[in-house]
Amino acid sequence: xxxxxxxxxxxxxxxxxxxxxxxxxxxxxxxxxxxxxxxxxxxxxxxxxxxxxxxxxxxxxxxxxxxxxxxxxxxxxxxxxxxxxxxxxxxxxxxxxxxxxxxxxxxxxxxxxxxxxxxxxxxxxxxxxxxxxxxxxxxxxxxxxxxxxxxxxxxxxxxxxxxxxxxxxxxxxxxxxxxxxxxxxxxxxxxxxxxxxxxxxxxxx
Ligand code: 5GP
Numbered sequence: 001x002x003x004x005x006x007x008x009x010x011x012x013x014x015x016x017x018x019x020x021x022x023x024x025x026x027x028x029x030x031x032x033x034x035x036x037x038x039x040x041x042x043x044x045x046x047x048x049x050x051x052x053x054x055x056x057x058x059x060x061x062x063x064x065x066x067x068x069x070x071x072x073x074x075x076x077x078x079x080x081x082x083x084x085x086x087x088x089x090x091x092x093x094x095x096x097x098x099x100x101x102x103x104x105x106x107x108x109x110x111x112x113x114x115x116x117x118x119x120x121x122x123x124x125x126x127x128x129x130x131x132x133x134x135x136x137x138x139x140x141x142x143x144x145x146x147x148x149x150x151x152x153x154x155x156x157x158x159x160x161x162x163x164x165x166x167x168x169x170x171x172x173x174x175x176x177x178x179x180x181x182x183x184x185x186x187x188x189x190x191x192x193x194x195x196x197x198x199x200x201x202x203x204x205x
Contacts, residue, residue, distance in 0.1 A: 005031075005097040006187055007088070007114050010180070011107035012122035013152030015130035015137075017168040017176070018101045021122065024177045025099065029184060033091050035100035038064065041079035044139045054084070072102070072109035077147050083110070097184070104155040111161070118187050120180065121162040125169045127152070 010018055026034055038054040040061050049055055056064070061080045065073055073082030083100060091098050102110065104121075111117050124130060130152055134145045159165065164183050168176040187193075 005092045005095050006184075006193065007092060007110070007117040008032075008097065008099040008120065008184060008187075009107045009110050009117050010099060010101045010120045010122055011104050011155075011162070013130055013155050014103075014148040015133040015152070016122045016124055017133070017173060018122055020173060021166075021168060021176055021180060022099060022101055024173070025180050025184075028177070029097075029181065032097045032099055032184070035083060035088055035091070035098055037081055037083055037100070037102070038070070039079055039081045041081070071113060072106050074103060074106050074109075076103050077144060077151065081106070097188075103151075104158050108158060108161055118164070118183065119162040120164045120166055120183060121159050122166050122168055122176070123156075125167050127156075129170060 010022055012018060022034065026032060036050060036052070036054060038056050038061060040056060040058045041053070043049070043053070043055050047053065047055075058080065061073075061082065064070055064084075065082065069085055070082035071085045071088055073080060075081075081102065083102060083106065088098060088100075100110070107119055111119055124133070131145065131149055134140060134148060140148065166176055166179045166183070
């Protein structure tokens with residue numbers, strides 16, 4: 001019935017809960033794939049190659065970028081992050097919906113390439129919780145956390161370019177997952193997503 005898949009982009013500051021919420025959403029939603037990014041950042045404990053990221057050297061990253069293999073890429077806090085082109089294009093063409101979680105500038109770059117992409121900005125209920133969440137995960141140094149918080153203030157300035165805002169309330173992340181699901185469901189029923197011949201088929205069935 002539907003044409004190409006939908007592209008959902010969940011963005012927002014580091015510590016807002018993108019990873020946890022997107023994991024939960026993927027576990028609950030059929031026909032939804034995740035776009036694994038490439039990065040030059042070293043893996044954190046527990047992160048697996050090809051699942052959380054494709055971990056590459058700066059040389060390999062630049063080689064892929066020069067060959068047109070990345071849809072967008074950004075430097076974030078001293079490391080490079082980018083969205084592999086082939087997987088995104090192939091998955092959408094096959095009719096699967098796709099979700100990705102780049103930082104805010106990457107999200108806006110995706111929107112300019114795919115104007116139909118649905119951009120969702122994720123925030124905690126208090127901006128001040130970001131720091132506590134970054135401290136609690138114990139994966140960054142204090143300097144890195146300070147820099148991520150500075151970036152967060154820059155990122156929120158772009159919030160009006162997004163389609164939706166979802167608040168990930170402290171201790172109620174399940175509600176935020178439901179909100180994300182509601183957005184996905186509603187977007188799947190937007191009339192302009194249905195091809196004319198799909199509607200004609202309905203008419204003549
Ligand atoms: P982290 O080091 O915490 O995994 O990611 C740092 C930031 O880079 C996060 O805000 C994350 O959303 C972003 N990021 C991850 N993958 C990509 C990507 O492919 N492109 C862009 N532009 N940002 C990304």
